[in-house]
Amino acid sequence: MARNSVKIGIVMLAAWVIPLIGIFLALTGLVIGILSIPTSSRDTVRAGIFLNSLGLGMSLINMTVSLYFIFSGDIDIQSFMEQLN
Numbered sequence: 001m002a003r004n005s006v007k008i009g010i011v012m013l014a015a016w017v018i019p020l021i022g023i024f025l026a027l028t029g030l031v032i033g034i035l036s037i038p039t040s041s042r043d044t045v046r047a048g049i050f051l052n053s054l055g056l057g058m059s060l061i062n063m064t065v066s067l068y069f070i071f072s073g074d075i076d077i078q079s080f081m082e083q084l085n
Helices: 002-015 019-035 042-072 077-084
Strands: none
Touching (some): 002 019, 002 042, 019 042
16 A cells, blocks of 8 residues: 555646645545555555655645735736636
8 A cells, every 4th residue: 555655646747836736636645655654664654654745735836826816916817718718
């Protein structure tokens, strides 16, 4: 199970850009890593927990900064959506 936590942590290095996906993956990887502490190699468990904690922190920072810019008015979502169409 610790290897799965590491694999999810590696995916987290790209998934933190989309906060909702990143937070979900990080929490899943952390739970798997924590549950595998008594059964797996200590180094593998540490790597999985570290990668997922790092990804969770980056996702939360990304979400916080994005929400700040949206609610402060620095980013106008309506004009952005109009430009996409």
